[in-house]
Amino acid sequence: MSSRIAVIGAGIMGADHARIIAEDLPGATLQVVCDASAERARAVAEAHGAHDVATDPDAAIRRRDVDAVLIASPDQTHAALTLACIETGKPVLCEKPLSPDSRECLAVIDAETARGRQLVQVGFMRRFDPSYREMRAALTGNTLGAALMMHNFHRNVDAPAGFTGAMAITNSAPHEFDIARFVLGTDYRTVTAFQPAVTATSERVAPVFMVLETTGGQPVSIEINNTATYGYDVRGELVCATGTVSFNAPVHTRVNAELQSVERYPADWRPRFAEAYRLQNRAFVKFVETGILADAAASAWDGLAATLAAEAGVRALTGGSRVAVTMPERPPLYRR
Numbered sequence: 001m002s003s004r005i006a007v008i009g010a011g012i013m014g015a016d017h018a019r020i021i022a023e024d025l026p027g028a029t030l031q032v033v034c035d036a037s038a039e040r041a042r043a044v045a046e047a048h049g050a051h052d053v054a055t056d057p058d059a060a061i062r063r064r065d066v067d068a069v070l071i072a073s074p075d076q077t078h079a080a081l082t083l084a085c086i087e088t089g090k091p092v093l094c095e096k097p098l099s100p101d102s103r104e105c106l107a108v109i110d111a112e113t114a115r116g117r118q119l120v121q122v123g124f125m126r127r128f129d130p131s132y133r134e135m136r137a138a139l140t141g142n143t144l145g146a147a148l149m150m151h152n153f154h155r156n157v158d159a160p161a162g163f164t165g166a167m168a169i170t171n172s173a174p175h176e177f178d179i180a181r182f183v184l185g186t187d188y189r190t191v192t193a194f195q196p197a198v199t200a201t202s203e204r205v206a207p208v209f210m211v212l213e214t215t216g217g218q219p220v221s222i223e224i225n226n227t228a229t230y231g232y233d234v235r236g237e238l239v240c241a242t243g244t245v246s247f248n249a250p251v252h253t254r255v256n257a258e259l260q261s262v263e264r265y266p267a268d269w270r271p272r273f274a275e276a277y278r279l280q281n282r283a284f285v286k287f288v289e290t291g292i293l294a295d296a297a298a299s300a301w302d303g304l305a306a307t308l309a310a311e312a313g314v315r316a317l318t319g320g321s322r323v324a325v326t327m328p329e330r331p332p333l334y335r336r
């Protein structure tokens, strides 16, 4: 039996998820594409052969011909839609962040705990990226000794007008907050955040540079540069006692001409993390079929952890000081 999935939000990410479900997910059917814009929903549904279109997300979640939901609408809509999925007992893959507000993340955790079973997977797809998986395997295999620290770089070509340093922390950095926590197998104790005083132009948001300290005392550096201009570029290096692991972007070709050797950058995240999205969504279909969240997948608890780090990061940026990141006690549902 195929799992019938409703995609809510048919923008950049929703269209990509609809394509993956339609073309690349054995065991899944693209049942409904729902967007606040009927035109947008129809365009994506037609492009990928969805069975139906909708504009009301709550009604789409409650449909009897929908078994599971993928939320790709804007950040502020995530928690309410995820709660509606939990209420109807339907598994949901919610794009990151679970919510920009930790109180909403806690409401999702409370609802899931009350249901007594996990229904929520959060779209931190880097956990499925082969580069980060190999990095993590070096630690679990103990080939390089203890992890001392981790460096992270996250660069985009450009950001929308009005994008701020705080938005870089709440919208872009959650990927790094989550993946460093996942690779190191730890939580955070503190965060400090900086922005350079000099930027290229006054219209461009300045990069944000953060240093977090894990509960195990490992420094984690994160550069978020949303207006790097040259390409979409994510880098990382794990520094261990007897070596380091850094990763290469999946680049398939190099052009050699005119005394130069050139590799191209993608314009955005989709090509860089194509395999990660595909593997993440496959894990979600398994979750729908079995009710068991994949070991690598991010839970609502992981969503809360990233949001708490982001909230502390924004306070650190505005207040200019080192801010504590405080996790509540982990409920038994999320202990693995």
Ligand SMILES: NC(=O)c1ccc[n+]([C@@H]2O[C@H](COP(=O)([O-])OP(=O)(O)OC[C@H]3O[C@@H](n4cnc5c(N)ncnc54)[C@H](O)[C@@H]3O)[C@@H](O)[C@H]2O)c1
Residues within 6 Å of the ligand: 008, 009, 010, 011, 012, 013, 014, 034, 035, 036, 037, 040, 055, 057, 072, 073, 074, 075, 077, 095, 096, 097, 123, 124, 125, 171, 269
């Ligand atoms: N995992 C990743 O790598 C990644 C990358 C980019 C964005 N994201 C996340 O994915 C989400 C979507 O981002 P995007 O770039 O596709 O945004 P987008 O603006 O391109 O698309 C959002 C779509 O949602 C629709 N929408 C708005 N409110 C809605 C509602 N209440 N119900 C149904 N549809 C609604 C809009 O009409 C729009 O078509 C965001 O939460 C973002 O943070 C994740």
